[in-house]
Amino acid sequence: MSARHAVSDDRLIAYAAGTLSPPEAVVVATHLALRPRSEDVLRALTHVAGDALEDLAPEPLSADALDQALARAEADGGEAEALPPLNDMPELPAPLRRYALGPWRWMGPGVRVRDVLGPRDGDCRVILLKIEPGRSTPRHTHGGVEVTCVLSGAYATDDERFDVGDIEEADDHTLHQPRVVSSEACLCVAALDGQILLPGLLGRLMQPFVRL
Numbered sequence: 001m002s003a004r005h006a007v008s009d010d011r012l013i014a015y016a017a018g019t020l021s022p023p024e025a026v027v028v029a030t031h032l033a034l035r036p037r038s039e040d041v042l043r044a045l046t047h048v049a050g051d052a053l054e055d056l057a058p059e060p061l062s063a064d065a066l067d068q069a070l071a072r073a074e075a076d077g078g079e080a081e082a083l084p085p086l087n088d089m090p091e092l093p094a095p096l097r098r099y100a101l102g103p104w105r106w107m108g109p110g111v112r113v114r115d116v117l118g119p120r121d122g123d124c125r126v127i128l129l130k131i132e133p134g135r136s137t138p139r140h141t142h143g144g145v146e147v148t149c150v151l152s153g154a155y156a157t158d159d160e161r162f163d164v165g166d167i168e169e170a171d172d173h174t175l176h177q178p179r180v181v182s183s184e185a186c187l188c189v190a191a192l193d194g195q196i197l198l199p200g201l202l203g204r205l206m207q208p209f210v211r212l
Protein backbone atom coordinates (compact mmCIF):
# COMPACT_ATOMS: atom_id res chain seq x y z
CA MET A 1 0.00 0.00 0.00
CA SER A 2 1.49 3.31 -0.99
CA ALA A 3 1.46 6.41 1.14
CA ARG A 4 -1.79 8.29 0.69
CA HIS A 5 -1.55 11.60 -1.04
CA ALA A 6 -3.88 14.12 0.56
CA VAL A 7 -4.52 17.71 -0.44
CA SER A 8 -1.97 20.16 0.96
CA ASP A 9 -2.86 22.27 3.98
CA ASP A 10 -2.62 25.47 1.91
CA ARG A 11 -5.22 24.25 -0.58
CA LEU A 12 -7.45 22.85 2.13
CA ILE A 13 -7.36 26.20 3.94
CA ALA A 14 -8.27 28.07 0.75
CA TYR A 15 -11.00 25.54 -0.03
CA ALA A 16 -12.55 25.74 3.42
CA ALA A 17 -12.37 29.54 3.34
CA GLY A 18 -14.02 29.65 -0.10
CA THR A 19 -11.05 31.39 -1.75
CA LEU A 20 -9.76 28.49 -3.88
CA SER A 21 -10.29 28.94 -7.62
CA PRO A 22 -13.45 27.14 -8.83
CA PRO A 23 -11.60 24.53 -10.95
CA GLU A 24 -9.30 23.55 -8.09
CA ALA A 25 -12.26 23.53 -5.68
CA VAL A 26 -14.00 20.94 -7.89
CA VAL A 27 -10.95 18.66 -7.67
CA VAL A 28 -10.59 19.14 -3.90
CA ALA A 29 -14.33 18.46 -3.39
CA THR A 30 -13.92 15.26 -5.41
CA HIS A 31 -10.89 14.23 -3.35
CA LEU A 32 -12.85 14.79 -0.10
CA ALA A 33 -15.84 12.85 -1.47
CA LEU A 34 -13.59 9.85 -2.20
CA ARG A 35 -11.96 9.93 1.22
CA PRO A 36 -14.68 9.48 3.84
CA ARG A 37 -13.95 12.16 6.38
CA SER A 38 -12.72 10.89 9.70
CA GLU A 39 -13.08 12.88 12.89
CA ASP A 40 -9.38 13.72 12.69
CA VAL A 41 -9.71 15.19 9.22
CA LEU A 42 -12.80 17.12 10.20
CA ARG A 43 -10.95 18.55 13.21
CA ALA A 44 -8.04 19.52 10.99
CA LEU A 45 -10.38 21.18 8.51
CA THR A 46 -12.06 23.08 11.32
CA HIS A 47 -8.66 24.19 12.57
CA VAL A 48 -7.31 25.37 9.21
CA ALA A 49 -10.60 27.00 8.25
CA GLY A 50 -10.55 28.90 11.53
CA ASP A 51 -6.99 30.09 10.93
CA ALA A 52 -7.80 31.13 7.39
CA LEU A 53 -10.86 33.05 8.45
CA GLU A 54 -8.87 34.88 11.11
CA ASP A 55 -6.31 35.86 8.47
CA LEU A 56 -8.96 37.07 6.06
CA ALA A 57 -11.46 38.76 8.31
CA PRO A 58 -10.87 42.49 8.91
CA GLU A 59 -13.43 42.44 11.71
CA PRO A 60 -13.84 40.03 14.60
CA LEU A 61 -15.48 36.88 13.29
CA SER A 62 -19.17 36.44 13.68
CA ALA A 63 -20.06 33.43 15.76
CA ASP A 64 -21.20 31.43 12.76
CA ALA A 65 -18.39 32.32 10.29
CA LEU A 66 -16.64 29.00 10.71
CA ASP A 67 -19.93 27.11 10.50
CA GLN A 68 -20.63 28.88 7.23
CA ALA A 69 -17.22 27.95 5.80
CA LEU A 70 -17.67 24.32 6.80
CA ALA A 71 -21.19 24.27 5.41
CA ARG A 72 -19.81 25.52 2.11
CA ALA A 73 -17.21 22.76 2.11
CA GLU A 74 -19.92 20.22 2.91
CA ALA A 75 -22.11 21.56 0.13
CA ASP A 76 -19.29 21.27 -2.39
CA GLY A 77 -18.30 17.82 -1.21
CA GLY A 78 -21.49 16.07 -0.27
CA GLU A 79 -24.82 17.63 -1.07
CA ALA A 80 -24.19 17.51 -4.79
CA GLU A 81 -25.92 14.14 -4.64
CA ALA A 82 -29.17 16.04 -4.19
CA LEU A 83 -28.72 17.81 -7.54
CA PRO A 84 -29.90 16.10 -10.71
CA PRO A 85 -26.93 14.61 -12.58
CA LEU A 86 -26.04 16.35 -15.81
CA ASN A 87 -23.76 13.83 -17.48
CA ASP A 88 -23.52 10.29 -18.78
CA MET A 89 -20.91 9.01 -16.31
CA PRO A 90 -22.75 7.61 -13.25
CA GLU A 91 -19.44 6.27 -11.95
CA LEU A 92 -18.24 9.81 -11.20
CA PRO A 93 -18.20 11.03 -7.58
CA ALA A 94 -21.06 13.37 -6.64
CA PRO A 95 -19.17 16.68 -7.04
CA LEU A 96 -18.57 15.86 -10.73
CA ARG A 97 -22.08 14.68 -11.59
CA ARG A 98 -23.48 18.20 -11.58
CA TYR A 99 -21.48 19.21 -14.67
CA ALA A 100 -22.09 18.57 -18.34
CA LEU A 101 -19.14 17.02 -20.16
CA GLY A 102 -17.63 17.69 -23.55
CA PRO A 103 -16.90 14.88 -26.03
CA TRP A 104 -13.92 12.56 -25.52
CA ARG A 105 -10.90 13.73 -27.49
CA TRP A 106 -7.87 11.66 -28.49
CA MET A 107 -4.65 12.99 -27.01
CA GLY A 108 -2.22 10.20 -27.83
CA PRO A 109 -2.02 6.40 -27.83
CA GLY A 110 -4.30 5.17 -25.05
CA VAL A 111 -4.94 8.69 -23.74
CA ARG A 112 -8.29 10.48 -24.01
CA VAL A 113 -9.45 13.74 -22.48
CA ARG A 114 -12.86 15.28 -21.89
CA ASP A 115 -13.77 18.78 -20.68
CA VAL A 116 -15.83 19.24 -17.52
CA LEU A 117 -17.98 22.18 -18.59
CA GLY A 118 -18.52 25.04 -16.20
CA PRO A 119 -15.85 25.66 -13.60
CA ARG A 120 -13.25 28.05 -15.05
CA ASP A 121 -10.86 30.65 -13.71
CA GLY A 122 -9.05 32.38 -16.57
CA ASP A 123 -7.16 29.62 -18.39
CA CYS A 124 -7.68 27.17 -15.53
CA ARG A 125 -10.40 24.60 -16.15
CA VAL A 126 -11.38 21.04 -15.24
CA ILE A 127 -10.77 18.00 -17.44
CA LEU A 128 -11.22 14.25 -17.20
CA LEU A 129 -8.32 12.10 -18.38
CA LYS A 130 -8.66 8.42 -19.19
CA ILE A 131 -5.45 6.48 -19.77
CA GLU A 132 -5.32 2.80 -20.68
CA PRO A 133 -3.27 0.25 -18.69
CA GLY A 134 0.47 0.52 -19.34
CA ARG A 135 0.08 3.81 -21.19
CA SER A 136 1.40 7.18 -20.10
CA THR A 137 1.07 10.84 -20.90
CA PRO A 138 4.04 12.49 -22.63
CA ARG A 139 6.73 13.63 -20.17
CA HIS A 140 5.75 17.22 -19.46
CA THR A 141 5.84 20.22 -17.22
CA HIS A 142 3.11 22.84 -16.89
CA GLY A 143 2.35 26.43 -17.73
CA GLY A 144 0.66 26.77 -14.35
CA VAL A 145 -0.98 24.68 -11.69
CA GLU A 146 -2.13 21.09 -12.32
CA VAL A 147 -4.10 19.44 -9.50
CA THR A 148 -5.08 15.84 -10.24
CA CYS A 149 -7.28 13.39 -8.33
CA VAL A 150 -7.49 9.69 -9.24
CA LEU A 151 -11.09 8.46 -9.73
CA SER A 152 -10.35 4.86 -10.72
CA GLY A 153 -7.27 2.78 -11.42
CA ALA A 154 -3.81 3.99 -10.43
CA TYR A 155 -0.80 5.73 -11.94
CA ALA A 156 2.82 6.21 -10.99
CA THR A 157 5.44 8.85 -11.66
CA ASP A 158 9.19 8.24 -11.29
CA ASP A 159 9.02 8.04 -7.52
CA GLU A 160 5.39 8.07 -6.40
CA ARG A 161 2.20 6.06 -6.85
CA PHE A 162 -1.30 7.54 -6.90
CA ASP A 163 -4.37 5.44 -6.11
CA VAL A 164 -8.10 6.21 -5.99
CA GLY A 165 -8.73 9.40 -4.01
CA ASP A 166 -5.07 10.44 -4.10
CA ILE A 167 -4.24 13.96 -5.19
CA GLU A 168 -1.14 15.16 -7.05
CA GLU A 169 -0.31 18.86 -6.93
CA ALA A 170 2.00 19.88 -9.77
CA ASP A 171 3.12 23.20 -11.21
CA ASP A 172 5.75 24.74 -13.50
CA HIS A 173 8.50 23.21 -11.33
CA THR A 174 7.18 19.67 -11.80
CA LEU A 175 8.45 17.48 -14.65
CA HIS A 176 6.64 14.15 -14.71
CA GLN A 177 5.23 11.38 -16.86
CA PRO A 178 2.23 9.70 -15.21
CA ARG A 179 2.06 6.03 -16.27
CA VAL A 180 -0.91 3.77 -15.55
CA VAL A 181 0.05 0.87 -13.28
CA SER A 182 -3.40 -0.63 -12.68
CA SER A 183 -4.87 -3.49 -14.71
CA GLU A 184 -7.86 -1.25 -15.50
CA ALA A 185 -7.77 2.14 -17.20
CA CYS A 186 -7.01 5.08 -14.95
CA LEU A 187 -9.61 7.85 -14.83
CA CYS A 188 -8.55 11.17 -13.31
CA VAL A 189 -10.00 14.62 -12.85
CA ALA A 190 -7.60 17.56 -13.07
CA ALA A 191 -7.69 21.31 -12.71
CA LEU A 192 -5.23 22.55 -15.30
CA ASP A 193 -4.01 26.10 -15.83
CA GLY A 194 -2.85 26.62 -19.42
CA GLN A 195 -1.29 23.80 -21.39
CA ILE A 196 1.13 21.05 -20.48
CA LEU A 197 4.59 21.78 -21.90
CA LEU A 198 6.76 19.13 -23.54
CA PRO A 199 10.51 19.58 -23.05
CA GLY A 200 13.22 19.08 -25.66
CA LEU A 201 13.27 19.29 -29.45
CA LEU A 202 10.90 16.35 -29.89
CA GLY A 203 8.58 17.95 -27.39
CA ARG A 204 8.55 21.21 -29.29
CA LEU A 205 7.74 19.33 -32.48
CA MET A 206 4.94 17.39 -30.78
CA GLN A 207 3.56 20.34 -28.82
CA PRO A 208 1.01 21.51 -31.45
CA PHE A 209 -0.54 18.03 -31.44
CA VAL A 210 -0.83 17.68 -27.69
CA ARG A 211 -3.57 20.01 -26.56
CA LEU A 212 -5.41 19.37 -23.34
Ligand code: ZN
Nearest residue numbers: 140142146170
Ligand atom coordinates in the same frame (compact mmCIF):
# COMPACT_ATOMS: atom_id res chain seq x y z
ZN1 ZN B 1 1.26 17.02 -15.35
